[in-house]
Amino acid sequence: MWNEPKPEQLSNIPALYATESVPVKDKIVYQHFFLGGCDWYAMEYDGVDTFFGFAILNQDYEMAEFGYFSREELKRIKVNGWLEVDCDLYWTPKPAREVELICIAQRWHAKSANQ
Numbered sequence: 001m002w003n004e005p006k007p008e009q010l011s012n013i014p015a016l017y018a019t020e021s022v023p024v025k026d027k028i029v030y031q032h033f034f035l036g037g038c039d040w041y042a043m044e045y046d047g048v049d050t051f052f053g054f055a056i057l058n059q060d061y062e063m064a065e066f067g068y069f070s071r072e073e074l075k076r077i078k079v080n081g082w083l084e085v086d087c088d089l090y091w092t093p094k095p096a097r098e099v100e101l102i103c104i105a106q107r108w109h110a111k112s113a114n115q
Contacts (some may be wrong), residue, residue, distance in 0.1 A: 001075040002086040005031055012093075013045040016030075016052055024066065025097040025108065029053065031072055032088040039101055040069055054102050064105035 013030040031042040037059035039098045044052035049071050056064040096102050
């Protein structure tokens with residue numbers, strides 16, 4: 001993985017299930033990983049390997065979903081033997097309702113995304 005998040009960045013992510021009472025639109029997205037048309041948004045982390053968040057694979061917004069994904073699996077992805085998943089160095093934590101691609105996939109229109 002290129003630009004792997006630092007331990008202090010990962011330690012800022014709430015533990016798995018810690019934000020269960022937070023409405024999904026208000027959950028904070030702490031990390032963004034990407035590769036080509038694939039995006040993974042991390043909202044919770046078990047401190048070892050498993051993230052809870054939102055995944056969009058191959059720009060398939062219809063099949064995009066909230067769920068769990070593995071840090072180790074992201075690290076092992078290689079396209080054409082060399083292209084790897086990257087961690088967005090310029091990502092600023094923000095609520096899911098403010099992440100454009102999540103809004104598109106969830107069909108949260110701009111007006112309802114702010115509600």
